[in-house]
Amino acid sequence: KQEVTQIPAALSVPEGENLVLNCSFTxxxxxxxxxFRQDPGKGLTSLLLIQSSQREQTSGxxxxxxxxxxxxxxLYIAASQPGDSATYxxxxxxxxxxxxxxxxxxxxxxxxxP
Amino acid sequence: EAQVTQNPRYLITVTGKxxxxxxxxxxxxxxxxxxxxxxxxxxxxxxxxMNVEVTDKGDVPEGYKVSRKEKRNFPLILxxxxxxxxxxxxxxxxxPFTGGPRQETQYFGPGTxxxxx
Numbered sequence: 001k002q003e004v005t006q007i008p009a010a011l012s013v014p015e016g017e018n019l020v021l022n023c024s025f026t027x028x029x030x031x032x033x034x035x036f037r038q039d040p041g042k043g044l045t046s047l048l049l050i051q052s053s054q055r056e057q058t059s060g061x062x063x064x065x066x067x068x069x070x071x072x073x074x075l076y077i078a079a080s081q082p083g084d085s086a087t088y089x090x091x092x093x094x095x096x097x098x099x100x101x102x103x104x105x106x107x108x109x110x111x112x113x114p
Numbered sequence: 115e116a117q118v119t120q121n122p123r124y125l126i127t128v129t130g131k132x133x134x135x136x137x138x139x140x141x142x143x144x145x146x147x148x149x150x151x152x153x154x155x156x157x158x159x160x161x162x163x164m165n166v167e168v169t170d171k172g173d174v175p176e177g178y179k180v181s182r183k184e185k186r187n188f189p190l191i192l193x194x195x196x197x198x199x200x201x202x203x204x205x206x207x208x209x210p211f212t213g214g215p216r217q218e219t220q221y222f223g224p225g226t227x228x229x230x231x
Contacts (some may be wrong), residue, residue, distance in 0.1 A: 034220065043204060089157070091220075094127040100145050100208055102174060102220060105159040 004025045004092055006105035008114045013080055014113050019109050021075040023090035028068050030091045034102065035064050035075050047088075048075070052095065080112045116141045118223035120205050125231045127195055131147040135190045135226045137205030143221075145208045147172070148180065150201040153227075157204070163188055170226045202227050 003026045013019050023033070032051050036044040048057045048064040050073070056065040063076040072088055087109045091102035118139045127133055139146065147162040149172075159172030163182040177199055179191040187206075192199060205223040 004174065041202075041225075041227070043224040045221045046221070049219050091157075093120075100220070101159045101162060102157075102206075106154070106156040 002030075002094065004090060004103050004105040006090060006108050008108065009106065010060055010111070012111040012113060015080060015082060017080050018110075019080055019110075021077070021088050021090075021110070023073040023075070023105055025071045025073075025092050025096060025103075027094075029092050029095045030068065031095045033064075033073050033090060033092050035062075035073075036089045036091065038089060038101075038107065039076055040087075044089065072109045077110075079082050080110075082112045082114050083088045085112050116221065118205055118207055118221050120223040120226050122226060123224065123225050126230050126231065129196055130194050132165070133192050133195060133228075135179045135192075135203060135205075135228070137190065137223060138186050139188075139205075139207040139221070141188065141207060141221065142185065143207035143209055144185070147206045147220075148188070148190050148205065149204045150174065151204060152201050160190070160203075161178075193230075197230045200228060200230045216228070 005024045030052050034049045035047045037047050038044050049058050050066040061078040066073045087107040089104055089107040091104045118141050121136045144165045149157045150161040151157045158174050159181040159229050160178050163169045166185050168179050183190055203226045206220045208220040
């Protein structure tokens with residue numbers, strides 16, 4: 001059974017810092033990995049999706065990497081801003097099966113201090 | 115605008131009173147799914163649907179029903195809600211799983227916060 005772990009559960013950094021959020025998964029047979037952002041009481045916004053054949057994806061100040069063999073992904077946020085404060089979740093999708101179910105980590109709650 | 119909509123956004127009800135949470139997507143996606151999110155447990159899948167009239171159980175289906183009569187709609191039905199179904203519910207949709215090298219972002223609705231007294 002796939003398990004996704006995100007440690008630490010919470011992180012507080014000063015504005016302007018570059019930071020890395022980690023995600024690990026136990027079964028490397030994945031189809032893709034997706035990073036989401038969730039603001040308090042709100043829905044999930046997809047940030048980046050990495051296919052299993054890819055190593056990284058970039059969008060603006062965000063860069064996500066994937067090392068499937070070691071079961072790890074990182075989300076790099078450059079020059080963090082207070083507006084980046086949110087919970088960041090990673091989710092993996094299995095390689096086999098018709099169900100596109102995502103298995104989620106529990107998220108990292110990021111606070112960027114002005 | 116591509117989106118997944120859910121209604122209602124907030125709902126307070128009492129034990130045993132049947133309710134339906136609607137979900138609709140405008141992206142012509144075949145795949146739709148329901149998740150619930152609980153503190154300390156994260157997001158867990160309730161039911162999913164691969165296409166019209168094709169549904170199946172996820173990880174936590176007990177106490178829920180779904181139907182998929184139209185491609186765009188995937189309502190979640192609680193026949194007899196109980197307090198342990200108090201949660202934040204999300205509907206999601208995406209393109210079908212093909213096994214090929216396609217990017218398939220899952221789009222989520224804004225969530226429905228349900229309180230069962």
